[in-house]
Amino acid sequence: MAVFELRTPLSAEERAEKRRLILRDSIALMSLFLITAILAVLTYFLFVSFSRHRDVLARRWRTSGEAALNSGHPEESIQDLHAALEYAPGNRDIEIELAMALAAANRNAEATAYFNSLLEAQPGNGLIHLQLARLAAKEGNAALAEEHYQNALDGTWQGDGYVKRRTVRLELAGYLISRKSYEKAQSELRTAAGNAPDVPETQLEIAGLMERAQDPADALEIYRAQMRHRDAPVEAFEGAGRTAYMVGRIAVARESLARAVAHPGFASQDEITRESVRQMLADSIRILDLYPDPNLNVQALAGRIATNAKIARARLTSCFANTNAAEALAELQDQWEQIPVNLTVRMLEQNPQLEQTTMGLVYGTEEQTAQVCGAPTGDDALLLKIAEMPLAVQQQ
């Protein structure tokens, strides 16, 4: 490289000196270039080796952190994931896992701060909104939790967003149920049911939540739809029986519960569930025995009414004797006095008006005594059940 201009008039000795200077500078610059190149190569190998080691460490600590989180050691997981992030800064998945670990360790403020900062980078990330919703729910901030749940439903998801959104919706419904916001929960569950595939596990989960959201009627529809499947699970029969019983459709309940008990899977249910199903079946059968079904022949109908009247009168007498609420029951007592004490089947057969009046009085007695003397038991409880929705009992 010509660094100097060769134009000044110089003596021969000076020109020789200048040539030496040019040579010296050229060699110096070449040497400098060579040294730079060697240093660059050394640095490259050092850096590559270092980067590989960092990657190994990041993977190792992430695996360790995930294992700790899954095994219920969030504090340990936090340390490991922090270490992993140090060697893989900016790795979004590790960051989310770390925030989840913080939340699992009940370090809610830190977790919230962490998720909020992640959200700033990815405002529409459904998973982050879901985690923030859970944290807000844990902190008791219902409005914020619902807002984040909604944002999670509207947000973006990696993988099968359809399934993940449904899972979020069901979680939101569960949260709303826990807050006793049943109407909102029912709305979410109806949306979920409308979009969910006809897969027993999913449908049964939705139906179960509907039961908890005080919507047994819709739950019953789902259970019954599942019952129609070949190899329908026993839970579908149990659920149908249970919800049908709840809505007063005792005939359906009896049928469903009977099929549940006969189902091969019934034996694998836990004892409490089995006992509950059996009891509900027995109650359903008894209710149908007590129910004054208009389709019965005249004699059978009159017989049932007479039996019911006897039960209700005994309940009133007992309640009257055991409480100081004589005034509240006085009117009822007066009405019973209009009914012959020795009411017979024949009397009822001959007087349909008396049948109707008697059954009305039976229902009224069970309802009022339940209010005054507390929840009834035995046949009284079953009559009260009929009284709540008498027309639904035989509805198919």
Place this chain on the structure above:
Amino acid sequence: MITETLKGLFKSGAHGTEISTPDLAKLAPTRDERLFLILSIFIGVISGLLVVCFRVAIEWIKILTLGSAPHGGQYRLLLAPALAGLVVAALVQWFFPGARGSGVNQTKAALYIYNGYISFKTVIGKFITSALAIGAGHSLGPEDPSLQIGAGVASIIARKLGLSRQRLRLFAPIGAAAGLAAAFNAPISAILFVIEEVIGQWSAAVLGSIVLAAISSVVVARRFWGSEPMFRIPTITLRDNRELIAYAVLGVVGGLFAFVFSRSLAYLRPRLHALPRWTQFCQPAIAGLLVGLIGFVGFPQVMGPGYEVIDQAMHGQYTWDILLALAALKLIATTLSFSSGTPGGMFAPTLFIGAMLGAGVGSFEKLFFPHLTGTVGAYALVGMGVLFAGFLRAPLTSVFMVLEMSGNYSIILPVILANTIAYLLSRMLQPVPIFEVLTHQDGLDLPSMEEQREETPLHIEDALQPPSVPVILGADAIASVSAVVNEARASAFLVRLGDGSWYAMTANELTGAAAALSPETPVEQAVKADRVPTLFPDLPLDNALPYFPRWPLLPVLNRANRGKLEGVITLNGILKRYQSV
């Protein structure tokens, strides 16, 4: 090893001959100037490579000594910095005494005292001892050492190429900028810092080379670390103008912290330094033990430079109370490490404390005024600038550093507001900047960059006087001129010549001309061949001083109309003006 090789090669290239400066000036008058630019690039590249190696060395040492995931309760957190402190102290005391202390001050000392000389031994020593100390957990940063390593590389290269002393002196800041730029991954901030804190003033002679070196080193560093800033910068917005109140609060908090930090160092460092010499072998070890203790009890974040912690704080991963605790503990840890004479810098700790304070204020505000705040990251970023302005007292760099790191100019208003408050508050509480305090403690008397920056140089207009002397045209006859001069009793007067130039003639000169020439002769024929220099009111006043031995007074002209005389300046007037400053 590299420099030894370089030395050998250069020697063989030079054939063992030395060329004196006058010879060089004759043989190759533009050699230095051209080499200056070429070498700037080499300095940048080599500095960049060395800084990459330096950072990798720190990381390796950290993994080897503190483990890959240090956390509270590990005994190695106590042992590693203490043992490293012992080794570092021995190395500094026995082999590398020049590695002790701040790289910024040592570079300034090289520039102002040692003609740009930084020894190879110092560069090696700084590299080894700083990497060991920082890697093992001492609360110090790699930027200062990087700056000094860059300056040292520049000094070595310039010396080996036999550049003039003047050029040699300029190379130190060029290397410093390259080293700092590579360490920061922010060339503009590095350039500004070197100008603000090392050179003290803008100098066109060196600016081009500084920029070349800084850019070269950053290109090299980014080849390895990537073009991302050192911290992942979150979304930065100013959502509500009321947020400026919070930024102002941050400025106040930062200014107070900067004061406490400065005072802590100013108090502890000279006291430790004054202890018997044998204690200096164990001071870094004790400091390391205490810093390790902070880590051991649950705050390992304060150990080392803490970049990843800054990153975490910037992304809202700590609560406000933890952030403030970290800021306070880092202040203590850095004061201990630095005061003990452990080699390493204060840039990273300053940024760490600033980021923690910023994120703390941001988190606090987010907690209590959730609808008012921007991101916590924005506060952390501004916080870094705040402490940079308040503690290191580099206001211009502090603003540009934040802008360069964030790449977002929408944050400029909060940055300027908070930095200005912190800077003014810190200045009010601690008039002497920390770098100056440290140089005084080291027994040096380097120029104060803050004072230099604020000096207002005098201009010719400051000493300008109305033209009280006669102003004569060159065509006027000597006789009439003599009459005018005699009447005015002037010892000198101005002659405006036919070609538009001016001449300042003394009365004695006129008397001599009158004796030698006829009275009708135009006065312009009596003047000598030289002319007074063309001066304008806005030129620096000291520009005029060299002309006074020759001229009794100097005319000052109007730039738009050179025929118009604005006034005159005299030596006496200039001296009076300087005396009145």
